[in-house]
Amino acid sequence: MMRITVSFLPSELLPKPLGAVAPDGQDSGVLPATAIVIDVLRATSVVSAALANGAKRILTFADLEEARSHAMGLRDQQEAVLLCGERNCQPILGFDLGNSPAEYDRETVQGKTLCLTTTNGTKALQAAQPFEKILTASFTNAAAVVAALPHSNQPIHIICAGTDGSITGEDTLLAGRIVDACCKSFGAKIDNDSAEIARRYWLQDEQGQSLAERLRQSQGGRNLDRLGFGADIQRCAASDTINVVPQVTARSPMEIAMMR
């Protein structure tokens, strides 16, 4: 039976995730489970958009200078690279792209390697390191991610990025949506209270409020609105418009590519 757990923040998993113990009782450092990393506004929505528009792979970095030097190294090897990311929601001086899904159109990203650095999304990916399989999800590709989950006894662990250590409503909503879809489609068993709290937060009737309105009222939504990125909220709320499943395909640096 599928079992599903939610962490509202990466810090709930670090430094020790769940006890990285292999089935034989030995500590292998690898958890036989699937992690789904969520940073709705906007890192994982950007990842979905970039891969849907043909980006070859996305390398993610915690550190800005590390992203820059890695990109330069790849360029020296004649690889087509874009340097991408944000700090405090804003584009970074000298970078090719910021953190708005609108920038990641086909003409810009097709066939390219992206070197991406975002504050919160990167921390969530790092917290997912011990998991055997790591996917990323946004509202735009949520149905595709759910459909791609293994129907095995391996636990599913959803990791919300939050913002600067604070739990955010927008990530909780998507976590709840995925939990609910897994319960309905696969009869998944909810394995911690956070998963149940997220599911009910997603399900509760908000008097006909649209998803975009709910995202706009969350901490991340209010931040984006204030900084003039309000249009991105609508983009990140376009549910199930993208049929790609981003998967971590290498670990150092963390590389994300389309699931094969």
Next chain:
Amino acid sequence: MMRITVSFLPSELLPKPLGAVAPDGQDSGVLPATAIVIDVLRATSVVSAALANGAKRILTFADLEEARSHAMGLRDQQEAVLLCGERNCQPILGFDLGNSPAEYDRETVQGKTLCLTTTNGTKALQAAQPFEKILTASFTNAAAVVAALPHSNQPIHIICAGTDGSITGEDTLLAGRIVDACCKSFGAKIDNDSAEIARRYWLQDEQGQSLAERLRQSQGGRNLDRLGFGADIQRCAASDTINVVPQVTARSPMEIAMMR
């Protein structure tokens, strides 16, 4: 205007809480705010019961041996002391009382000093250390706590204990109930997404489920049921049956007494 924030876990506040900066901009180490500490199953329910039944004061300790030696010191000074608490929900060998509200009747506790050690509740109290005013709440005294809150611009910060680092539904429910009561009674402004998530978790219609049933399905409730303490869930769900407001009255050790 009253502003209200929720932390689902003490770890969200430690090591640095919110930035302990006084109004004059100097770091005073004291936050001009009220913390409400919640550990529904069962530490803060025990605190409510004990004070309602006439306990003189409750000294809380993280460490079992520290609780024991402090109690012995007080006994040497002819103080009437009870050594109380739990580890993994179970009574502690050689202690006078465990962690069931039923044990804290008037005959047992009146006029006594209690030395209490509980794993999760103590961590939540420690996380509240920087706050100028610290109250504790349970469902049994929630209305009294809300009525006692200052109607000032000082922020209210609810700190949920959780269980061993995991967010628990039972603490989230009470946090949501207090947030909702503050919104309705005082027009309080919700200041972080966790407070909104908790409020909606509390408000959502669970098809006529009683509070005791909801507590029983939470992580803490399932634990208690499994260990044979199911009757305590009903006791902790007896909303607004106690009219006391426990307040921290000294810090080292953390002492809780009835608000004057």
